[in-house]
């Protein structure tokens with residue numbers, strides 16, 4: 001689980017939103033990065049911290065005519081087949097808390113939905129160490145009450161209830177099925193009660209845990225290797241809980257960002273990013289090193 005992001009990027013995703021945003025970011029996010037790149041000198045060197053498979057580099061690269069020099073780091077292993085098609089130098093397994101660059105090296109340091117996953121005290125100090133005087137920074141971060149984070153917290157709560165209340169009952173159902181036990185119907189009734197209760201809390205969040213799909217799958221495929229299927233489902237559920245707990249921590253961590261920025265000799269402008277559907281997608285922090 002430790003290497004969740006390496007595993008994620010190895011699947012070839014471009015953005016951190018999996019199947020939900022398959023091509024690169026658009027709308028307000030794209031607009032914000034286009035605006036940022038329009039302020040840079042055409043020969044600027046740019047460092048992207050927590051780059052993933054390089055979505056921001058790709059966005060900025062296509063934003064205008066330029067001669068930018070791109071550098072990008074991430075603590076995870078990045079997918080070679082994807083980053084080899086992007087301009088610049090990509091470094092996997094590099095932590096934001098210890099950047100392998102000289103002082104005052106870059107004209108711009110950027111990050112999107114990434115810096116808040118790090119230890120901000122160290123990573124922000126590092127970002128401003130490697131940024132030249134007069135250089136620009138822009139960070140877009142998750143926030144606790146954003147329309148991206150909030151629904152995911154409902155899914156996390158539901159997934160945790162599935163783990164604590166449903167899993168043993170499901171395991172018992174599989175035992176009953178394998179043994180051809182008459183208690184199957186009793187067990188189905190217990191699970192049905194749990195499902196009804198969970199659906200009354202938040203059906204959308206419950207649906208995202210994939211419990212119902214897996215439960216129906218078990219009932220329809222009684223003759224397959226249900227133990228293996230069960231352990232795959234369990235692994236997926238643990239992965240979901242890990243990923244969303246990490247998101248929760250990152251979003252909480254963003255609260256510390258304004259005070260971290262204030263400790264440095266930089267200007268700070270903070271903007272809530274609201275898209276055209278009135279969705280609060282995160283907060284943008286930008287400024288110049290003085």
Ligand SMILES: C[S@@+](CC[C@H](N)C(=O)[O-])C[C@H]1O[C@@H](n2cnc3c(N)ncnc32)[C@H](O)[C@@H]1O
Pocket residue numbers: 005006014015016049050051052053055056073074075076094095096097111112113114115117118119
């Ligand atoms: C939500 S993804 C964002 C990726 C990309 N910036 C984007 O907008 O698509 C968060 C990324 O931050 C990276 N990350 C988390 N903690 C980090 C740290 N301490 N140092 C460097 N990268 C980190 C993860 O490996 C992951 O690739």
